[in-house]
Amino acid sequence: MRIIIDGMGGDNAPSEIVKGVVDAAALIDHEIHIVGDEKKIEAELAKYKYKKEQIKIVHASDVITNDDAPVKAVRTKQDSSLVKGINLLKSGGGELFISAGNTGAIMAAGLFILGRIQGIDRPAIASTYPILGKGVSLLVDSGANAECKPNNLLEFAAMGSIYMEKVLNVKKPTVGLVNMGTEENKGPTVLKAAHELLSKSSTNFVGNIEARDVPKGICDVIVCDGFIGNVILKLTEGLAWNILKLLKNKFTDGMLPKMGALLLSSKLKELKSEFDYSEYGGAPILGVKGAVVKMHGSSNANAVKNTILKGIPYAENNVVQTIQNSVLELEEIIISE
Amino acid sequence: MRIIIDGMGGDNAPSEIVKGVVDAAALIDHEIHIVGDEKKIEAELAKYKYKKEQIKIVHASDVITNDDAPVKAVRTKQDSSLVKGINLLKSGGGELFISAGNTGAIMAAGLFILGRIQGIDRPAIASTYPILGKGVSLLVDSGANAECKPNNLLEFAAMGSIYMEKVLNVKKPTVGLVNMGTEENKGPTVLKAAHELLSKSSTNFVGNIEARDVPKGICDVIVCDGFIGNVILKLTEGLAWNILKLLKNKFTDGMLPKMGALLLSSKLKELKSEFDYSEYGGAPILGVKGAVVKMHGSSNANAVKNTILKGIPYAENNVVQTIQNSVLELEEIIISE
Numbered sequence: 001m002r003i004i005i006d007g008m009g010g011d012n013a014p015s016e017i018v019k020g021v022v023d024a025a026a027l028i029d030h031e032i033h034i035v036g037d038e039k040k041i042e043a044e045l046a047k048y049k050y051k052k053e054q055i056k057i058v059h060a061s062d063v064i065t066n067d068d069a070p071v072k073a074v075r076t077k078q079d080s081s082l083v084k085g086i087n088l089l090k091s092g093g094g095e096l097f098i099s100a101g102n103t104g105a106i107m108a109a110g111l112f113i114l115g116r117i118q119g120i121d122r123p124a125i126a127s128t129y130p131i132l133g134k135g136v137s138l139l140v141d142s143g144a145n146a147e148c149k150p151n152n153l154l155e156f157a158a159m160g161s162i163y164m165e166k167v168l169n170v171k172k173p174t175v176g177l178v179n180m181g182t183e184e185n186k187g188p189t190v191l192k193a194a195h196e197l198l199s200k201s202s203t204n205f206v207g208n209i210e211a212r213d214v215p216k217g218i219c220d221v222i223v224c225d226g227f228i229g230n231v232i233l234k235l236t237e238g239l240a241w242n243i244l245k246l247l248k249n250k251f252t253d254g255m256l257p258k259m260g261a262l263l264l265s266s267k268l269k270e271l272k273s274e275f276d277y278s279e280y281g282g283a284p285i286l287g288v289k290g291a292v293v294k295m296h297g298s299s300n301a302n303a304v305k306n307t308i309l310k311g312i313p314y315a316e317n318n319v320v321q322t323i324q325n326s327v328l329e330l331e332e333i334i335i336s337e
Numbered sequence: 338m339r340i341i342i343d344g345m346g347g348d349n350a351p352s353e354i355v356k357g358v359v360d361a362a363a364l365i366d367h368e369i370h371i372v373g374d375e376k377k378i379e380a381e382l383a384k385y386k387y388k389k390e391q392i393k394i395v396h397a398s399d400v401i402t403n404d405d406a407p408v409k410a411v412r413t414k415q416d417s418s419l420v421k422g423i424n425l426l427k428s429g430g431g432e433l434f435i436s437a438g439n440t441g442a443i444m445a446a447g448l449f450i451l452g453r454i455q456g457i458d459r460p461a462i463a464s465t466y467p468i469l470g471k472g473v474s475l476l477v478d479s480g481a482n483a484e485c486k487p488n489n490l491l492e493f494a495a496m497g498s499i500y501m502e503k504v505l506n507v508k509k510p511t512v513g514l515v516n517m518g519t520e521e522n523k524g525p526t527v528l529k530a531a532h533e534l535l536s537k538s539s540t541n542f543v544g545n546i547e548a549r550d551v552p553k554g555i556c557d558v559i560v561c562d563g564f565i566g567n568v569i570l571k572l573t574e575g576l577a578w579n580i581l582k583l584l585k586n587k588f589t590d591g592m593l594p595k596m597g598a599l600l601l602s603s604k605l606k607e608l609k610s611e612f613d614y615s616e617y618g619g620a621p622i623l624g625v626k627g628a629v630v631k632m633h634g635s636s637n638a639n640a641v642k643n644t645i646l647k648g649i650p651y652a653e654n655n656v657v658q659t660i661q662n663s664v665l666e667l668e669e670i671i672i673s674e
Contacts, residue, residue, distance in 0.1 A: 132583045146517060146525045180483060180567045188483045188564065211568040212575030227525065228568055230517045231548040235572055238549030243580050243608070246469045250604045267587045271580070 001315060003308060004094035007036030008063040008081040009101020011298045017100065018044035020304020025054050027309065033094060035060050035085040060084040063101075066297065070104030074112055082106065086113045089290050096315035098282060098307055100295040107144055110288035117320065119327030122152045123287030124226070125294065126160055127233055128280040131217030132271070136280060138164050138173075139222045142229035144285070150193035151334045153177065153223050154201060158326050159286040160221035161203045166317040167284075167310075173220035176209035178228055184208060198223075200333045240275045244268060281310030286323065291315040338652060340645060341431035344373030345400040345418040346438020348635045354437065355381035357641020362391050364646065370431060372397050372422040397421040400438075403634065407441030411449055419443065423450045426627045433652035435619060435644055437632035444481055447625035454657065456664030459489045460624030461563070462631065463497055464570055465617040468554030469608070473617060475501050475510075476559045479566035481622075487530035488671045490514065490560050491538060495663050496623040497558035498540045503654040504621075504647075510557035513546035515565055521545060535560075537670045577612045581605060618647030623660065628652040 005021060007014045014036055021032050022045070031054055034041050038059040045055065062080040064073040074083055082101050086109040089097040099106050107123070116123060124141035131137055140160040145152060157175045164173035177195060179187040184195050186208055198205040209218050214232060224232070248268060273279060282295040282303075293311045295303055342358060344351045351373055358369050359382070368391055371378050375396040382392065399417040401410040411420055419438050423446040426434040436443050444460070453460060461478035468474055477497040482489060494512045501510035514532060516524040521532050523545055535542040546555050551569060561569070585605060610616060616639075619632040630648045632640055 132579055143517065178568065180480065180564060210571050212571035214572060215576040215579045227517060228565070231515065231565055231568055232572060234547050234549035235551060235569060236576060239552040239573060239576055240580065242469055242552045243577065246608065247584070247604070250607070267584070270587070271583065 001096070001312070002031045002033060002094040003311070004033045004035060004058075004085050004088050004097045005304075005308070006081045006085050006097075006099035006101055007034040007041050007057075008060070009099040010295065011100075012300060013100065014041050014044050016299065016301045017304055019048070019301035020299075020308065021055060022048040022050045023301060023305040024308035025050055028312070030312065031056065032308070033058050033088070035088065036063075036081040037061070058084065058088065064105045066102050068102060068105060070102060070108040073102070073105050074108040082109055083113070086110065086290075086292070089292070090114055096291045096293065096311050098293045098295060098311055100297055100299045100304070103143065103294055103297075106292065106294045107285060110285050110290070110292050114288045114290040114292070117287055117289055117324050117327065119331055120155055120159070120287040120323065122148070122155065123285055124156050124159065125229075125283050126163055126286050127229070127283040129214065129222065129233070129236070130274050130280065131215065132274055134217045136168070137214070137217055137220055137222050138168070139224070139229050139232060140286065141224065141226040142233050142283060143226045145226040147227070148190065148225040150190055150197050151330075153190075153194040153225070154197040154330055154333065155287065157198055157203045157205065157221060157223045158201065158330055159323050160223065162322045162326065163284060163286060163314070163319055164220050166319050166322060167313045170220050172204045175203045175205045175221040175223060176207065176219035177205075178211060178214070178222060178224040178232070179208035180210070182208045182210060194223075197333055200336070202329060237275070244272055244275075279306060282307040284314055284319075289320060291320060338433070338649070339368045339370060339431040340648070340652075341370045341372060341395075341422050341425050341434045342641075342645070343418045343422050343434075343436035343438055344371040344378050344394075345397070346436040347632065348437075349637060350437065351378050351381050353636065353638045354641055356385070356638035357636075357645065358392060359385040359387045360638060360642040361645035362387055365649070367649065368393065369645070370395050370425070372425065373400075373418040374398070395421065395425065401442045403439050405439060405442060407439060407445045410439070410442050411445040419446055420450070423447065423627075423629070426629070427451055433628045433630070433648050435630045435632060435648055437634055437636045437641070440480065440631055440634075443629065443631045444622060447622050447627070447629050451625045451627040451629070454624055454626055454661050454664065456668055457492055457496070457624040457660065459485070459492065460622055461493050461496065462620050463500055463623050464566070464620040466551065466559065466570070466573070467611050467617065468552065469611055471554045473505070474551070474554055474557055474559050475505070476561070476566050476569060477623065478561065478563040479570050479620060480563045482563040484564070485527065485562040487527055487534050488667075490527075490531040490562070491534040491667055491670065492624065494535055494540045494542065494558060494560045495538065495667055496660050497560065499659045499663065500621060500623060500651070500656055501557050503656050503659060504650045507557050509541045512540045512542045512558040512560060513544065513556035514542075515548060515551070515559060515561035515569070516545035517547070519545045519547060531560075534670055537673070539666060574612070581609055581612075616643060619644040621651055621656075626657060628657060
């Protein structure tokens with residue numbers, strides 16, 4: 001298997017991307033192809049020891065930045081590392097594509113170049129959500145589709161379940177629909193309809209869930225539109241860091257015996273690492289015809305390494321094919337409404 | 338001024354309601370009328386010392402529970418403590434009404450009995466959102482309207498600003514619109530239109546805000562639809578308690594010197610109290626013709642006491658009248674679109 005990575009996307013490219021690639025390569029046998037400015041990437045690679053036959057550079061002269069309008073950029077920057085990388089994935093030059101670049105452009109490139117899996121109306125971003133002391137849930141959609149129809153939410157549930165089972169090894173993952181209350185007739189019309197569709201599906205649907213229960217790990221796959229998903233992900237990030245910062249200040253005000261302060265500081269670090277996105281790898285774009293993973297824009301080498309390692313089963317375990325096979329069941333449910 | 342309180346609403350009624358009333362009464366000169374089952378409330382009052390002329394009981398034979406369908410309950414349970422209390426407010430028997438009962442029924446009673454302020458399309462629940470170490474923001478709407486039109490969001494901003502200024506003493510409160518990014522053309526159509534309306538308003542609008550910045554206190558009034566508001570409020574509650582619980586476990590594993598553990602435990606309690614809704618008082622229903630405050634269903638005596646104390650300026654500082662006076666400007670903005 002070959003892994004393709006966008007060498008130029010993200011705040012810390014190419015230095016942290018290259019370092020992460022070298023670190024990951026040391027742990028696996030797969031080839032990794034870095035797409036981007038040959039000279040810059042070569043200069044970074046020169047800093048490390050690695051097997052020349054394992055890490056290769058595919059030159060791309062252009063870059064899509066976060067300021068670029070996604071659709072326009074994908075259409076016009078044909079020689080950008082992102083477009084070239086996705087084209088390489090499409091043509092069979094690799095089985096997994098990873099980028100820390102412009103999220104909208106990654107989605108657009110996935111849609112225009114790879115195309116949607118037939119029968120999937122809206123691809124979605126699936127982000128891992130850290131459950132303190134208990135692993136992760138999967139949040140689908142975490143930002144691709146601000147407004148959704150009931151069938152989109154059904155698709156998110158099905159695709160998220162498949163990913164959770166095939167990649168994160170959770171058997172019969174439970175699925176919850178984020179709503180304002182747990183009663184089945186709660187919330188906006190679109191959620192009532194989605195509840196009905198999900199109840200008929202073969203996913204392990206547990207019903208409506210409230211936002212307060214998300215951090216407790218109430219279910220494996222958290223289904224919501226991309227706006228709500230974005231709010232859940234960003235609020236969690238903001239609040240967790242804020243609490244930890246405040247605690248650190250409270251605990252380092254000089255009143256604690258030194259040993260106690262040190263011990264505490266290590267406990268806080270443990271907790272911080274549980275919230276650290278770089279430990280969890282990236283977020284797959286589910287519903288396009290290929291294994292595409294987006295990383296956080298500020299990914300460091302550790303995040304890059306983990307995204308590569310955790311992305312491998314996504315490509316190897318036939319997730320895309322399994323989603324394709326599930327589409328028939330979804331269509332039956334939607335049409336029967 | 339007279340304060341009317343629903344003696345029967347909430348998980349801890351009437352005992353904690355009565356205790357909170359007695360505690361608040363000792364600090365103020367206003368009369369407090371408790372509406373509910375006379376015998377039960379009398380039995381609770383008998384446990385305390387208080388001025389007989391300050392606390393009075395208004396008998397109501399019925400109760401609206403959380404299992405009641407709100408609209409039906411308000412229509413049919415005419416002698417419930419909630420309906421009787423709101424009727425008393427309407428007829429001038431008091432200037433402030435407080436209840437820890439069924440939120441939907443409080444909204445329905447406000448709408449049907451008091452009525453909307455003319456020109457306000459949708460009343461909203463405004464909840465205080467704790468900003469660690471920095472006071473509070475006001476979240477409008479925090480759950481009354483799952484789906485909103487742009488003009489509703491404009492109304493929430495205007496009403497929230499007036500409440501923040503008149504009741505929480507914040508001069509020229511800043512207003513932010515929750516969106517998926519800070520650029521003005523972000524997000525669903527309804528938010529783009531709301532951004533345009535807000536830009537034309539006399540509120541101190543700072544633009545779109547992201548959920549990650551809400552816990553940092555990025556603005557005084559956080560505007561969003563009731564679904565998003567519900568997610569923000571509940572996720573914050575769930576995550577904060579989860580983090581604190583985990584920290585408590587980490588810090589009480591026996592490895593710390595006893596003095597350190599005690600000190601830590603007190604620091605955690607400080608933080609916990611910052612998240613404790615019972616410190617902040619209740620949530621006003623903005624946009625109905627009267628000062629109505631809803632409390633958390635699980636309110637204890639402390640929450641009741643604080644809600645009474647913090648509710649007084651809501652009734653005394655002409656918030657309802659000021660909202661009424663602002664409607665003309667809002668209508669001009671909406672019509673000019």
